[in-house]
Amino acid sequence: MPNIKPGRVITKEFSNRATSVEINESVRENVFIVQSGCGEINDNLMELLIMINACKIVSASRVTAVIPCFPYARQDRKDESRAPISAELVANMLSVAGADHIITMDLHASQIQVKKTTREPAVIRWICLHIPDHKNAVIVSPDAGGAERVTAIADRLNIDFALIHKERKRANEID
Numbered sequence: 001m002p003n004i005k006p007g008r009v010i011t012k013e014f015s016n017r018a019t020s021v022e023i024n025e026s027v028r029e030n031v032f033i034v035q036s037g038c039g040e041i042n043d044n045l046m047e048l049l050i051m052i053n054a055c056k057i058v059s060a061s062r063v064t065a066v067i068p069c070f071p072y073a074r075q076d077r078k079d080e081s082r083a084p085i086s087a088e089l090v091a092n093m094l095s096v097a098g099a100d101h102i103i104t105m106d107l108h109a110s111q112i113q114v115k116k117t118t119r120e121p122a123v124i125r126w127i128c129l130h131i132p133d134h135k136n137a138v139i140v141s142p143d144a145g146g147a148e149r150v151t152a153i154a155d156r157l158n159i160d161f162a163l164i165h166k167e168r169k170r171a172n173e174i175d
Contacts, residue, residue: 037069056098
């Protein structure tokens with residue numbers, strides 16, 4: 001494994017909540033910026049965009065954004081005639097900021113064009129280590145969208161799976 005060390009970066013927030021990023025070392029080679037994509041997603045996204053741009057301005061040869069939880073990934077298609085496709089907008093913003101590559105995990109839908117990894121191997125390892133009687137368990141998907149991931153894990157563990165059917169009235173409201 002290569003010897004990778006974290007870079008020195010200072011982030012500040014001005015009184016109007018605008019973000020400032022200062023890169024405190026040479027970044028002329030490959031740079032990987034890890035941003036969870038969780039929590040305050042709008043603030044974290046702006047910080048990531050500014051950091052990517054700052055690295056490009058100081059001559060990073062390649063910038064890879066590692067975003068385990070891709071912001072706005074659930075807004076990946078038009079569900080109403082005037083609705084934006086926010087996930088596509090975020091991908092475009094990352095590209096315009098200077099990201100050469102984007103690595104993320106388990107996207108909500110496959111149409112977002114980024115390098116995708118899966119947490120499936122880690123989940124299987126965790127189940128095997130922490131649930132001794134897992135052969136008698138059932139793994140459950142909370143919706144049809146997660147069924148493919150759940151069945152892949154269930155198949156690898158040779159256990160049953162279940163699917164919960166839900167009907168969404170509107171965002172964040174489920175029957």
